[in-house]
Amino acid sequence: MKSRSRLASQIVGAGMAMVAAFCPVSAICQVMTLEEDLSTEQIAPTGPALPQPAAPVPETPAVPVQPRADISLELIPPATSPEEPFIPEGGYQPDLVQDAENEILFGPEPAEDLATDADRVTTEPGPMWFFGEWLGNLLSMGSSGDPDSKDRFRMSLNLRAGYDSNVLASSVDVIGSAFSSLTGGVAYFIGSQRFEFSLQASGGITLYQTRPGGRSDYNGQLAFGGFYRFTRRLTLNASVDVAYLSQPDPEVIGGVSSFQGDYIVSNIAFDVSYLVTPTITVRPGYRLSAIQYVDEPVNQASGFNSQTFSLALEWLARPATTLTAEYRYNPVTYNLEGEGSEGHILTAGFTQSFSPKLEWELEGGAEYRLIQNPFQNATTTYLGPFLESALTYQFAPASELTGRLRYGTEPSGTGGVTIRQTLRSTLGVVHSFSGRLSLDVGVGYEHSFYNQPDVLVDYTQLYYFGYANARYRVNNTISLTLGYSYTAVEVSVGNGNYTRGVTTLGFELSF
Helix, strand or coil: CHHHHHHHHHHHHHHHHHHHHHHHHHHHHHHHHHHHHHHHHCCCCCCCCCCCCCCCCCCCCCCCCCCCCCCCCCCCCCCCCCCCCCCCCCCCCCCHHHHHHHHHHHCCCCCCCCCCHHHCCCCCCCCCHHHHHHHHHHHCCCCCCCCCCCCCEEEEEEEEEEEECCCCCCCCCCCCEEEEEEEEEEEEEEECCCEEEEEEEEEEEEEECCCCCCCEEEEEEEEEEEEEECCCCEEEEEEEEEEEECCCCCCCCCCCCCCCCCEEEEEEEEEEEEEEECCEEEEEEEEEEEEEECCHHHHHHHCEEEEEEEEEEEEEEECCEEEEEEEEEEEEEECCCCCEEEEEEEEEEEEEEEECCEEEEEEEEEEEEEEEECCCCEEEEEEEEEEEEEEEEEEECCEEEEEEEEEEEEECCCCCCCEEEEEEEEEEEEEECCCCEEEEEEEEEEEEEECCCCCCCCEEEEEEEEEEEEEEECCCCEEEEEEEEEEEEEECCCCCCEEEEEEEEEEEEEC
16 A cells, blocks of 8 residues: 555656646747737737746856967957048149159158058159150151160161152142152160150152252251159250251141252250149240251241240149140241241140040140231231140050141241241051051141231141051061152142152161
8 A cells, every 4th residue: 555655646746747847838838929919919918927937048167278378469459441641622632653753763752742552543644745746756757767676776777669749749740750768767765764865867868760950859867855853853854856858848837838948947845844742843944946948048038946935834633634834935036037926825724644545635725926027017916726735545555546736826938928827637546467567547637827917918728648658577677668648738829739649668677
């Protein structure tokens, strides 16, 4: 009996323990179900809330921490954004590329430099107007050696043969003739980040098979230019280009479209650029352009020299945008007594780098000029617009498109007429199809208006030209060239109209 009663009591105790263990879980389940139902019906529950038992937290045995001698614990401050450089209300960015280059050349910039590594850009302000213009003419000489060569000194010998459809550039009694020419040239270049110098010289003779008044033409050219940086702020730029020519060339400012005999064209230019602040540059400059004829009577009537004193101000408004303002004083003096003019030109513009390959320069403003009348001994005035524009696009490593536009007064090149108002426009493309074959193509248009009160009737002259030159490089020494040029001149009075086509086939040695 004792064993049965003991067994019964154990069974009852186990049952009560199971009930005690089950009842809390069941109660919790019922309350949660009720709250969910009430929440679904959006009715606030009534009655006291049942207590929620906390979830048991298992004990984690303590692990002893061994300190490491190779680690020093320090408090790390929260990361903060870098302080941005101060930018004036107008907005500007310094010339960071130039500053970085100056730091390499001349040491650290004073505290005035606002640049940081994160702000560095790949563009520079626009090229110098004066130096860039004449250096471009200097590098365009066909007999200057291999322009793609990395050698500092090059020599060239160019033999050409061709046909000229109008050797006298005449509208009547047009005479065509075959011709041959021999030209030699040297080119030298040396440069670094602080100093650069280039020199080119060429000379030659052209023989015509049939041409009245002389069968030979002599031509020559000497050109050099470069720059020198005295300090991080002060740079001198200079160029000289002197050419001895026989054929008329209306593309030369002050040049003529008809034969006047042999003549010398001189262009000298230099300017000094001074960096006042990281964004402001002052650039005073001087240019001299002159045409002198070998025939003294012609030189006395049409020879002249034109000087230009200029002061330019450049402001780097943005990393790729430079705003410019310039004043030019331009006296023109003729060999003919009593003939000349004084011009005052004021312009504003910009140089915009749309990308490392595309750049546009524009200057526009007004021109005021006092004109001396050589025959009436009187002075008249001229007031008109002035414009200069240049676009450069390097669409491939060895290919470039250039466009230029200019409107303003210039020496007339005609005795007794002091000035002419001329619009000049050119568009050219140089493209290298491969390492051996390249093509140079261009077109141009000029419109000149001659207006000299009390001297002659006003008249206009239109000038059209186009050219295409192909070069095939056999090797680094030998090149074959093929070219064609076309010229058309239309004059509103007289018999100055004519057309002229020149075809050439050449063989060039460059070493």
